[in-house]
Amino acid sequence: MRPRTRPRTGLLALAVTAALLASACSRDTGGHPADGAGPLTQDAKPAVAGGPAAAPARALARTAQHQQHVHAQRLAAARTWGLSATPLLPPAPPRTKPALTTEPGFETETGGPGLPPVITRVPTDDRVVFLTIDDGYRKDPELLRMLRELDVPVSAFLADGVARDDYAYFRALRDLGTTVNNHTLHHPNLRELPYAAQREEICGQQRVLKREMGTAPRIFRPPYGNYNGDTLRAAKECGIDVVPLWQQEAFPGRWTYSRGDTAFHPGDIVLTHFEGPSEFGGTMTDVLRTVLRKANDEGFAVARLEDYV
Ligand SMILES: [Zn+2]
Structure with missing residues (x-):
């Protein structure tokens, strides 16, 4: 699943943060947080400090850490490919696709209604x-x-x-x-x-x-x-x-x-x-x-x- 949030700012901060978090993220199995299973399930267990009530907060923190790590990896990859920044991510696809009609100048005299635009x-x-x-x-x-x-x-x-x-x-x-x-x-x-x-x-x-x-x-x-x-x-x-x-x-x-x-x-x-x-x-x-x-x-x-x- 492609992440759909466009990272507009803070890539440098993300890179620094993610470097600090690298050891934590390195335990991830590669599953995206949205997949549901994977890294977050480890946090579901009641743990030492904080008790069960703190588990949701820790899970959220882990999700944020994982996303920061993904952004940092993308930035590092962009630089190896000669780009100074990560490619901008597109918004979510439109729920309804735009209505398409043949553009002016591209009609043919032998075309007609109902043909592919x-x-x-x-x-x-x-x-x-x-x-x-x-x-x-x-x-x-x-x-x-x-x-x-x-x-x-x-x-x-x-x-x-x-x-x-x-x-x-x-x-x-x-x-x-x-x-x-x-x-x-x-x-x-x-x-x-x-x-x-x-x-x-x-x-x-x-x-x-x-x-x-x-x-x-x-x-x-x-x-x-x-x-x-x-x-x-x-x-x-x-x-x-x-x-x-x-x-x-x-x-x-x-x-x-x-x-x-x-x-x-x-x-x-x-x-x-x-x-x-x-x-x-x-x-x-x-x-x-x-x-x-x-x-x-x-x-x-x-x-x-x-x-x-
Ligand atoms: Zn061709």
Whole structure:
């Protein structure tokens, strides 16, 4: 379970406190306090000083200590990944997902009502952005380690042609709490294909992902962001609910922007790719560092796209 409280202040104090508490926390089994069992059960026994009446207070204190220790661990991890602060944590996911409609400028003349909406951002006032990673060519284990240590959610969009040699990597990514979405079988320019071929590209990858991941996704992104009405009709038939494109594209140490300004806006969708030094001049962890620095500098958290769409 991801902690949902955004740590705004006091990280240095937390680090010092947690260092003092390290020996106490080192007895923890790793269970999160919210799990109910684990560290707190030891405190449930009536103990020496204070008697049974003091047990609830001690349990609360242990919970606070544990949370401080978790924050300190995150800060230490952030520093090892070249960040000066921990990535901001997103707020709790919305109870009701925002209503989505195709954004102005993204309608197609052959589209129509009832088709999956095409979006480049999520309509929300939360200071969150969404990191989406496409294709699946590079399977960098260091990216998994960085995502795990920093507890950052991403969404993958896989094309079978480049992902298929190691779906186990993407199952490991999924196990970190993300979802794996559809990016076609062979990454074609769908606008150049007739309806039946488009449908096979999308439905075919739905079948592959169901086989490899256990569930077929609800989210689809057309390669190159190219689509037409046939694409949306085929996507709907294949079980797709939403077609997210992007507002910014992140590379190692640099960005491209599709909007007039370069700032993050609430709900922006950020694109990057499963690539590496020979493709874009750096590693996946360099890209993630680039994204997290900008997010922290501008007061944004990276949230989970599937919590909002
Ligand atoms: Zn792609």
